[in-house]
Amino acid sequence: MNKELTPQEDEMYSQFEDAYAYLQHMVKQLESDSVPLNELSDKVKEARKIAEQCEKELRATDKALKKGDAE
């Protein structure tokens, strides 16, 4: 689904219904202070990557997205 996410991120991402649910989960984790310091930067990067992916999905046709996935 998200060719730009790492396999681990992709696996985590796919556990959630969509980007919205996944990002909300991330917010909750941060609010509950359950993210270790050394993972903070990765979390932010991951969130930004998901946002970029959403922006792409909204602006590309399904055909283009499928083509991109296949490449």
Place this chain on the structure above:
Amino acid sequence: MKMPNKPLPLSAIAEAINDALHWYFDGQIIKIEAEIMDVKKYPHKRWCFLKFVEKQGPNLIAEMKGVAWNVGYPAILKFEEETKQTFADGLQVVCDVMVKHHPKFGLSLEIINIDVAHTIGKVVLERAQTLADLVKNLPNDISKVDEQTYRTTNQQLPYPKYIKRIALITAANSDGQRDFLQELNQNAYGYAFEVTEFVTIIQGDQAAKNIVNELGKITVRKDEFDIVAIVRGGGSATDFKPFDMYDVAAKIATFPLPILTGIGHDRNVSIADMMATMLKTPTKVASYIVNYNFEYEQTILNLVERIELLAEKKIQTLQDKILYLKRIINTISLDKNLQRGFAVVYKEDQIITEPTEIKKKDELTIQLKQSKITVTVKNIIHE
């Protein structure tokens, strides 16, 4: 009256019929109720030709020519303005007419006036009956909230996270189709959509059947679409009649994909509108879809912003803690030095670490183990 035995010219018979009609009707205006067919209007001449028919089930039991000249034509215009319906085939009307006979054109009923209230009342009654039937026959899918509001299964369907794949029911080359696609494809945010058009005729006798058929085709392919849009441009109330039909409304109310309607009329609300998500015009349907995606994108961006802020806040909190700990450590080490007999020199509350900062006549504070002394510098010897 006994007719002569010799052959008569046709004109004599026509004249006799004319006389008989004149004798019978005496130029009276008669009120009739009938369906109108084959309506042909000539607005420039202010004429209208039509047929009045009476049916019993599918059988035609009476048919007469009708005509409106300059006297009756304004009644047609008034009818269209007040009922918002086109004076067109299939309408049941109540009219004031005069029976006319012309030797060449034969018998006709000349329209003098049309009973507008009758038609409006009939339409209102038909709509009320259709709505009542819908609620009665589909109690699990349709419930009445108030006179203008109905809650349907279709309205309760969840929407996808964003809308991309749209099944569009519209008329070919119509204003509605053009307005919808233009608004959608020229959106300010550059969102892309995949629109599959289900083009059909959406006015006239077959329209209701056509709409139901197209919805049927979409049902079979429902996994290929996020939502359905039904759009058409403006028109008279007659043009919107299919959207008041039971079959169309029932199909919409129970349809498995969210349906947005933009069937181009601001003043009236069709029954189809009440069963779906009503957005009035094709342009508004397209705007709604674009805004829906915009809101989704904004929500995502807001969440990312929140994540960034929370991460920053966490780092800042940790940095503050480290700073605090450093201060504590400094204080502890200072105390230890004072215990050993060392002193700390302050100038204006700042610790002096560089003797060159001290000038003659400076007031200094010297902190000892258990006390502070204030002194004035008399002399400085740098070694």
